[in-house]
Amino acid sequence: MKSSPIDRYSDYDLYARIYNDEIGDRLSRLALLPLERLLFSTLPAPASLLDLCCGTGHLVADLTRRGYTVWGLDGSEQMLHYAHLNAPEATFLLADARSFSLPQPVQAVISTSDSLNHILQLDELSQVFQNVHAALVPQGYFLFDFNLESRYQAATWNGSLSGGITEDYAWAAQRLYDGHLGQVNLTIFQRVENDLWRRSDSCLTGRSYDIAAVQSALTQAGFTNIQIYNAQDDFDIQDWGEGKVYIWCRKSIAID
Numbered sequence: 001m002k003s004s005p006i007d008r009y010s011d012y013d014l015y016a017r018i019y020n021d022e023i024g025d026r027l028s029r030l031a032l033l034p035l036e037r038l039l040f041s042t043l044p045a046p047a048s049l050l051d052l053c054c055g056t057g058h059l060v061a062d063l064t065r066r067g068y069t070v071w072g073l074d075g076s077e078q079m080l081h082y083a084h085l086n087a088p089e090a091t092f093l094l095a096d097a098r099s100f101s102l103p104q105p106v107q108a109v110i111s112t113s114d115s116l117n118h119i120l121q122l123d124e125l126s127q128v129f130q131n132v133h134a135a136l137v138p139q140g141y142f143l144f145d146f147n148l149e150s151r152y153q154a155a156t157w158n159g160s161l162s163g164g165i166t167e168d169y170a171w172a173a174q175r176l177y178d179g180h181l182g183q184v185n186l187t188i189f190q191r192v193e194n195d196l197w198r199r200s201d202s203c204l205t206g207r208s209y210d211i212a213a214v215q216s217a218l219t220q221a222g223f224t225n226i227q228i229y230n231a232q233d234d235f236d237i238q239d240w241g242e243g244k245v246y247i248w249c250r251k252s253i254a255i256d
């Protein structure tokens, strides 16, 4: 494993409990339609899959129930804590997408819920694609979703608020787009004991890329048959609003 703890992306650690309780299950169900259309029919179980940036492992759990052999990788130790509980049959790796390698190649890599928008530099995104390419068997598949700039600009994202309250925590998030980066500003109060609460403030940052730059980086990494699907138009998924695409491609036949 070549991941360095220095640059491992761990920004979701503080958010992990809330993500597990309120978000992961819903987002994993949203990811199923593109997976059903593109992946499940092409590559039936028990094929081997990597869920890159798997978060709390809700999708991993679904995939293992379908009979797939699943690896999950994430940079957040706390997200993986829940992933282990949610999908005990899967194998999880604490690593960074920009610097990972797998001990053995898989037949497909997936990455969902705009995880790869958290990669903030194009050269790092290219590195992720190269790592995915190396993690695949020849002609293996890669499916990921991605926010275009129009998603960050839309009122469904820019300025939108969400939050929740339970007996043990209260949280609020505001999404803002500054024309370059999308930022989710999070404030969380967690009960430490009885009447003692701890406040934490954090920011999850994402950026969009020009789709042509993403295609070019994929081609340079050795992917072919690149197909781009729009979540609203092609899969009738309205929950994301506009500007969400799914990219489906294949490792070229040439051996590394």
Ligand SMILES: C[S@@+](CC[C@H](N)C(=O)[O-])C[C@H]1O[C@@H](n2cnc3c(N)ncnc32)[C@H](O)[C@@H]1O
Residues within 6 Å of the ligand: 009, 010, 011, 012, 023, 024, 027, 028, 031, 052, 053, 054, 055, 056, 057, 059, 073, 074, 075, 076, 079, 095, 096, 097, 098, 111, 112, 113, 114, 115, 118, 119
């Ligand atoms: C929006 S969540 C999505 C989680 C999961 N894929 C889902 O659909 O629920 C983004 C996840 O990507 C992970 N992540 C972001 N950048 C990463 C990186 N460079 N390396 C590893 N994990 C990363 C975060 O830790 C987080 O768990």
